[in-house]
Amino acid sequence: MPSFKWLRKKVLRKKKRGSRNKDLLPLLPADRPSILTPSTSSENLVSFDNYGLFQRLPYEIRRSILIEAFGGRTLHMDLEFNHPLVRKSGTQTEISHCDLDSNLIRDTDIRKGWQWFGCVCHRREDGHCGSLFRSLFGTREGELIPKGRPWEDTCWRGIPNPSECGLLRGKDGPSKCFIGIIGWLLACRQAYADGIDVLFATNTFHLKSPDLLEHLQRMVLPQRLRAIPFLEMCWLNKYSRSQLRVLWDDPTTEDSELHALCRMVPQAFPNVLRLDITIICDIRPTGDDFPDITWATRRVRARTLKLSALAMEHSIFGPIERMLRTLGPGREFSITISMCAWEILADKHRVLYGSELKIEWYCSGIEGRFWKVLDPVNELGYWICCGDNQEMRMRYLDCGMGQGAENVRNAEIQEAAQIVEDAQIATDAESAENAQNAA
Ligand SMILES: [Zn+2]
Numbered sequence: 001m002p003s004f005k006w007l008r009k010k011v012l013r014k015k016k017r018g019s020r021n022k023d024l025l026p027l028l029p030a031d032r033p034s035i036l037t038p039s040t041s042s043e044n045l046v047s048f049d050n051y052g053l054f055q056r057l058p059y060e061i062r063r064s065i066l067i068e069a070f071g072g073r074t075l076h077m078d079l080e081f082n083h084p085l086v087r088k089s090g091t092q093t094e095i096s097h098c099d100l101d102s103n104l105i106r107d108t109d110i111r112k113g114w115q116w117f118g119c120v121c122h123r124r125e126d127g128h129c130g131s132l133f134r135s136l137f138g139t140r141e142g143e144l145i146p147k148g149r150p151w152e153d154t155c156w157r158g159i160p161n162p163s164e165c166g167l168l169r170g171k172d173g174p175s176k177c178f179i180g181i182i183g184w185l186l187a188c189r190q191a192y193a194d195g196i197d198v199l200f201a202t203n204t205f206h207l208k209s210p211d212l213l214e215h216l217q218r219m220v221l222p223q224r225l226r227a228i229p230f231l232e233m234c235w236l237n238k239y240s241r242s243q244l245r246v247l248w249d250d251p252t253t254e255d256s257e258l259h260a261l262c263r264m265v266p267q268a269f270p271n272v273l274r275l276d277i278t279i280i281c282d283i284r285p286t287g288d289d290f291p292d293i294t295w296a297t298r299r300v301r302a303r304t305l306k307l308s309a310l311a312m313e314h315s316i317f318g319p320i321e322r323m324l325r326t327l328g329p330g331r332e333f334s335i336t337i338s339m340c341a342w343e344i345l346a347d348k349h350r351v352l353y354g355s356e357l358k359i360e361w362y363c364s365g366i367e368g369r370f371w372k373v374l375d376p377v378n379e380l381g382y383w384i385c386c387g388d389n390q391e392m393r394m395r396y397l398d399c400g401m402g403q404g405a406e407n408v409r410n411a412e413i414q415e416a417a418q419i420v421e422d423a424q425i426a427t428d429a430e431s432a433e434n435a436q437n438a439a
């Protein structure tokens with residue numbers, strides 16, 4: 001009998017080579033050979049020998065200078081399994097964020113490995129390249145204009161922000177896309193202690209790598225994470241939609257990627273003051289109870305929307321709200337979900353609370369955010385914000401070519417189903433009336 005063992009082995013070996021090797025994740029060592037930052041009790045013992053004239057300045061002034069140099073920005077902290085980025089020699093011909101895809105490119109000749117990447121976030125405040133609706137419809141007079149929201153970020157694609165990115169290499173001055181703190185941190189122990197504090201305690205961190213989020217507490221020292229006051233995170237990328245299935249199949253489960261993230265945040269970031277989380281994937285439930293309602297009748301649509309809202313509130317917002325309650329009041333929380341899911345929840349809240357609902361509209365009344373109260377006594381609550389509309393984006397990119405005939409057919413089927421449903425409702429109402437009259 002022919003043996004396919006060799007083929008199996010070959011396939012497995014290939015799979016292993018191509019897959020992300022979690023064994024090699026850049027985790028913190030179990031023992032730290034030496035502690036670089038002084039503890040409060042030993043602060044006065046630290047030598048200023050190499051700190052030069054800078055040591056003569058009072059602490060507050062030193063800190064203000066360091067914040068100007070390395071703080072007060074939004075920073076990307078990223079980890080991915082990929083080929084390393086290398087700098088090309090030669091003159092740069094075009095500006096891109098961090099020189100990505102121009103002078104900073106992936107070297108596919110070098111094996112893939114875990115690559116750290118960090119830079120200043122240069123997303124545009126005007127939402128350019130972000131919301132499809134903002135670029136299509138703009139904003140109405142007097143309407144709030146949301147500043148570049150985390151889900152509108154295009155830094156990772158290297159798309160430049162003309163007013164921030166630069167300079168062209170070869171001209172004077174360092175690239176503004178990096179803070180360039182490493183040299184300072186390596187200068188001396190006190191420079192490290194002051195610099196590392198400013199780095200973590202005065203910047204907003206933007207985290208989106210699922211591997212980094214999963215292993216964050218084993219990769220970054222706990223005191224650094226505890227120092228972070230402002231945080232943006234993107235959770236559950238587009239491939240997570242199938243993983244959410246576990247929540248729809250078993251609403252009592254606490255064993256999901258979302259639950260793990262919700263448990264991690266209060267442990268890792270107990271001092272966070274501003275927390276902005278975007279859930280990238282579509283969180284609308286799937287399964288037999290949640291059919292596609294694009295061409296459904298009114299009754300089926302209403303029932304599906306009601307069940308969808310309940311399921312999302314329980315399975316998605318349940319763990320999120322437990323996380324926010326654990327963190328407690330006195331902070332700013334925003335949770336952004338995709339537009340299709342947001343519309344369902346926003347409609348439900350508008351019906352429930354009417355004019356009492358605190359709601360803001362953007363982009364000619366298409367996008368917005370509303371406030372959900374968790375505890376009216378201590379003003380604990382959070383914004384539920386409208387995010388991207390991936391479906392519309394895909395359709396817009398496809399231009400809906402070839403859909404015309406199918407749409408007409410679907411509309412005809414829907415109309416016929418609606419007539420049957422209306423007739424059924426009328427019959428039911430008549431039977432109920434007759435039964436009442438007979439009683
Ligand atoms: Zn960015």
Ligand SMILES: [Zn+2]
Binds near residue numbers: 098160161164165166
């Ligand atoms: Zn830039």
